Amino acid sequence: MAAVTLLVALSGCTTLAGDPTIRPGLNVGRGQVDAELQVAPPGPRDGADPAEIVRGFVHSQAGSGGDFVTSREFLTGEALRTWSAETRTLVFRGALQVTDVEEPTPTPPPEGATEDTADDTAEDGPTESAEDAPTRPPLEAGDRVLSLSVMAWAEVDRLGHYRELPGTQQVTTEVVLARSAGQWRIRYLDPQFGRWLNTADFERLYDPYAVHYVSTGERVLMPDIRYVPTDRVATRLALLQLGETPDYLLGAVRHDIPVAAQLNVGAVPVLDGVATVDLKGEGIGSDPTARENLWAQFFATLTQVRGVDRVQITLEGNPLEIAGVEDVRSLGDLRFTQQTTSARATALVRQGNSIGTPNLRARFDDVVREPTTAPRSEQRFPWIDEEWRNLALSPSGVELAGTSADALSRWRRGTRYEAPRFATDLGRVCYDRHDVLWAGGIGVQVPRERLFAFNAAASPADPLRSAARPVAVSWLTDRRVLGCHVSPQGSRIALITDAGADTAPQLDIGAVVRTTNGLPIAVIGQQSVGARFASVTDAVWLNETLLGVLGRTHPTGSGAETAEDDPDDPDRLQPFLLTVGGRSVALPTLSGATRITSTGGERNLIVVTADEQIMVRVGPQWLPAVDHGSEVMVAGR
Template sequence: MRRAANAAAAVVIALLGAVGLGACAQIPTSGPVRVGNAPVETQVDIAMLPQGPTPGAAPQVIVSGFLGAAVAAATSPKEFQTAREYLTSDVAATWDPDEAVRVVREAPMPEPFEEAVELGTTDTIEIVVRATTIATLDSAGAYTEVGSPREVGYRFTVVKVGSEWRISALDNGVLVPANLFANQYRATRLFFPSADDDNSLVPDLRWFPRRSWQTVAVQQTLAGPPEWLQGATQSLVPEGTQLAVQAVQGRDEADVVAIRLSEQISAVPAGQRAVIAAQLSATLSEGAGRVIPVELFSDQNRLSVEAADVDLPATIAQAIVLKDDRLYRVDDGRLVEHDMTIDLSGTDPTALAVSPGTTPIVVRNGDDQIVNVSLDEGDGPVPLLEGPDLAAPSVDKFGNVWTSGGSGELRVSTSTLDEVTIEPEWLKGRKVTSVSVSPEGARIAVVSETPSGRQVQVAGIVRDAEDTPVSLAAAISVAAPVADVVEARWTGLTALALLTRNSEGASSVWTAGVGGLAGTGGQSRQLPGLTDVEQIAAGVTDQGILVVTEDGDLEHEETGVWQPIAEDVDLVAYPG
């Protein structure tokens, strides 16, 4: 028994010795896909070579060996062949490792046998492996954090096959220790054209096994947008299009990637074909530090592909500060007076929002009115929306002003001053406390109150032909373990900055990923320092997160350190 336990521990220790690496670097946000000069965190693939069962291994060692081989398969050229050697032949043929990935807090270890068990007198034994799941990954690579992690016992039935022990019953999927997840699975952004603009690409973060991430990424792009982006994005790929060759690899020394597709792709018009190539190039270029060109083939026939002028989400303008009833721009760590004047007469500004198109500039007046303060001089503030406990406004790229409404509602004042009420089924019965529209206008982050606490969700925005929002797609949950969120703002292509405040008034700032936080193994991360934050501002920009403290200090987050910018600041906002 001691030898079996030692061997089991050795397998787990070997797995823990691997270092989790990898992150997604951003690529250029407008124009043709091209090389950028932003710092790049290079993704390094470290192959873990799984070992098959040794003759005479005890049941515990068989289970431990299987767990290690299943994890290593994400980078191993043998994939899951070695893991299946630990299974009986019929179970090896039916076990589906891709059904689900459970990211567990600690390395899973089989529990010791009960003293009454005598291996020499039985040919069947049940072994329990206890682990705490902190996140899950579905078969499409979608990552979801678990809100209330709890320890679960996973049961393995081990039987004698001849003179050797093999696993005869187990759950589908694999258990991956959190410290190994980023080494085994690669954070990969897919891109889909916005429903209102073929050349505006909307990102969707997935996690794919490192051994085959390029191939799987192309397959998932061909499959089209996920449910939460349905109606907000589109697919230009003809239905039924598949990879003609089940592998995606560089073609030559220039690392041009040749993607061979089924014949349906040849019917796509040249302009749309250019966007499809740009989608795939953007995905395959992330983390490479340069653009990876893409060539499209219809079976063996190379297709002509022009360069597409595509845009990625980006906050173009600088952050705006309200101080002493005047506007300032945050420019290189200092305040510069804004050239636009505003009229705040008769208002009590408690939140600020700026359109990505410069105007309108709106403020929340107290907590029950949203007003436009950027109209022609002499007109005064113009009310847009009124109601109790309105959320801080967000202005999308079309000039629509968003805030909360009644129970389960969002309210929008359109650019033509009409009002739209949106009531998504997933928001039913909840009070909305924060709204934030992404820079490209296809996604919205919503914080709402539920019976079990506040919840952060993101959904696609469905618009009509005039770009007026008409509904929201199904929502996905973000940052489930982060409690007491009061505000969410976009801070990256697929990331949110979160402000939390507990019952005692202490605040904290977090970053969380829509589909997992790239570079951290997917998990939400708390930024150190500052417990007296009153407001946050963030954008899809290199300028980082800004906060205003309870004392009116404006500070900037830079690699986890808060740097002061100005004092006596009232409000701050990035466009959006």
Template sequence: MSALLGCGIVLLAGCGSMPVTGDVKAVDASQPGDSQVQVYAVAPREGAAPSEVVDGFLESMTSDDPDFRTTRKYLTEEAARTWKPSEGTTVLAKAPNRNGPSLHDKERRSTETSYRLTGEKVAAVDEESSYQPLAPTDYSQTLHLVRGNGADGKGEWRIDIVPDGLVLGQSDFKRLYRSVNKYYFASGRTNGQSALVADPVYVRNRTDPVTRMDTATQTVRTLLAGPTNWLRPVVDSRFPTGTALRKGVTSLAPDDQNVLKVPLNQKADKAGQGACRMMAAQVLFTLRDLTSARVEQVELESDRGRLCSLGADEAEEFASDNGSGAPDSQYFIDDKGRVLRIPGNTRGSGDPEPVTGPLGTGTVVMSAVGVARDEQHAAAVSANHQNLYVASMVADGELAGPAVTSRAKKAEDRLSRPSWDGRGDLWVADRDPDSRRLLRLANGEGKPQEVTVPSLDGGRIEEVRMSADGVRIALLLSKDGLMTLKIGRIERHGPESAPKVSVEDLRQAAPQLTDVTALSWSGRSRLVVVGKEDGGVQQVRYVQADGSTSSSGVLPGVNQVQAVAAADDELLPLMAETVDDGIVKLSPGDNWQTVLKGGMSLVYPG
């Protein structure tokens, strides 16, 4: 057996590895996070006690059992036929505890019994593969068992009442599933832009037990099924309704020329060439981090032959986010209140220089800055946080009057740091207790528009960070002395020239972090967050756009971080503002290094 374990194989014998007497404890079927461990289920032994049947069933759910055929052997014939493991997954902090048995009256206890499964629920994955982190809550479900009529008059114990879906501890979930991004186009773009939006989901590592598809094929299947419910109101798919993989396709891999051919059903024939190229772009972006060989070209096919093809370089035209096209520079406020730039081609190590225009002169002392993604304009907040100014960074001139003014009496109740989205709009929060507002300036100019934000639940917006795609917003909310991170969806209704804008469906991200102090978007689908777990120390970690985290997302420690800044290009260094060491950077594969001893409000464009 030790040799098998060395090869990453675990056999589950259904032999009662969970305790029957004494204190109830959870037992994980595999080492935490080890995706190479492959678990094989074993059918129940003859004469197995009810507790063994329950334990074997729970352990078998953590296996790679094809169609859960062995898992179903722990169920009665009717339950095995109707149980739907693909209905969703409940994720517990640890493997479920088994409590029981709950015996019935004397006449019936020899033929039926039940066990209660308990634990701490921390997340749920729905049948769309969409992950939702949850504040830890109690989990409780009951498994009912009956004893069949055997030749000896006794028969075998089997489960006849079982909830649909899977229930897994976190370690098994992380071993069995991985987070992937599928891509759709932001809705409502009529100005020629077609920004792709990442829609994170969780798919099975290796082969899915139900569909028998490999990971890449599962991911394309979820892409074709359409966006998740949370993102659907603000994105579109270019695949015609009903488009699916050709029947029988279970594996997708690029050929020796790095060309990936995707066979589709006849519904795909409805797409014109323009739409087909956009469909191919969705596939390219979705699979670029999944296959062992880089996909250089996607060819979409149907029964009538090749529909279209698109190369990886051509697909970049669909990733528009109003960027400058050059390596992002970093910007910060120096001790004179000026906006300075660290040139992008030096990767965070060049000599800072004042930006062109009035924000680089120090005429008005500033305390915070946000730079448009095209690096043509910037917005800065005055030292007393009362006024927001917008100015060019490519032309000299006088500083115009404030674009936004807060009437709050205290500086800490006034304006937040500004943020620009990929559409070129500017966002800022006014924290005035008498008039709390989230404001948007279309294209960074004109009259500020108040954005509706329902479901704040009494919290106050402290920080605003807009995604590059312009359809998601990350908010740092304070309430009762603690700060939490929530991610919302930006909805726009009405004419594009004057839309009604609102933040909808706020959901908490990384709920295990009870006190978040800083955040920044990092790439298209994740954030870097500074916070603490309950009773823990400060940590810097990555959080996916769906709010999920992983143990591998924790970054090397750095002390007393006040702010962080990350670029859309994940190869650029992560920057942080610290109390003792000033501004520091973390390059991929390196340790934190001091960049500047002085300065504050360091940001990348966005």
């Protein structure tokens, strides 16, 4: 039996659209579909043949409302009892293919066999092994077996985790139909069938939202993106907030919502802009800090929902109050840090050996001009020999850092300080808002150590306070760190790594664990978000849930010749937007792109090319900036 193809696990822009261009201003949690816009597909037609029943069942899943009453009219027997649209959602392009499967004449099952007995005559699915193939009950006289096939590109699991596939992949499953009251109905479905939606219907029926967790190191929230159906959004988000913490955040976030906590009435009503969360369970809000944290999580998560302005939390009908706070109107009322990002961060440009302040305004003409020299920065950094590469600028703009093979240097107040040798094969360095300098490499004393941090608040002349300290990352022991990039609030890190010189670099995200003074001690993860990419060269955080990425994608699998189909072509590096939820959307291509950064958000993206052009994003296009340079260093990146 050809079974459902197991999807490659993947762990983004903030919205899905028929036009794949991400446009600024579309935010996570853009709201639910109006109740009056519900879609009700037709049920099964009397006398419909098996193929029509199967197509009707799949098409009925595009109905809104979430009850799937119409979908169940296509089912009978085991399928009616066990099918759940919540199991997973498969997203596909193109048309659904339905074909008859030639089956041998059914024979009585062996004595003692049950409906769950495996069918040894089944064929493997396109990529699935026979051992992993789901079983099917024995066929009965009159049964019809049909094969369903689509070209899938993404899926969403029952907890809302979105996964892109590495290219479009064929997914195939088989269904068994039988007559019920004279009409064909589906009596068996693969247990993992769930819901199949074409791209347009998925865009209409799902929205991305953030579920929030409290960092262990400081009072900030870590958003985790989930894709949620547009019906009963407040209730769905509350249930996700009450659910288990994702594995890739365990150890980096607190657990102030008890495992026993649940909704008292099974729903979160929204009335006059107030979402009321009535909880029950032992240990809820048992101490003041835990109560504030619980409030902060629900407040941040539920106020994303359109029409929700306030949140009320009760415990079996009694208000769960916060001492000294009559009405929670912001996270600040709960003593949580609210990060603010300036419109533009300080940027410097490297032109040969000199460091200057660039003019990043776009040129709108095609006139060829001689390169101009950028004026020296206020910090008046000294000339930096070309052997020092991959420069990074501290958050305050007073320090530069760079690497040369196995050496790392820092420049401050006109002086170069070389760090004592701590690792070999150093990668691209970065700073974070806590004044920490990060660097990847292979530890000199302990080779399994691959990520290091410097206290950049200390003087580089102080060898004790500014020494490199290893950061524990269990999943990096056999990988090489090529680049590291820390999120704006410092709670996540994007790591570009490979398994050796001849392997493709990949992008993963980890959660940063810090001490109370802000210094990192570990990175928890790994959260794989880049399965679409054959390789990733560079990345930059645009906000706490969105990155700009420079990479190459896997072939589309469509048979069409595209720019993505030659991963070895140096001109095929392409900029993308990628969310921590795994959704990626391509930006306009650029020839010869080598680095990507931003002075603030996706509107201010910058790409540097191999011929030292600085390209800035202007609406849907890239235009050359007034100045040129081989590197653009943005403060705190």
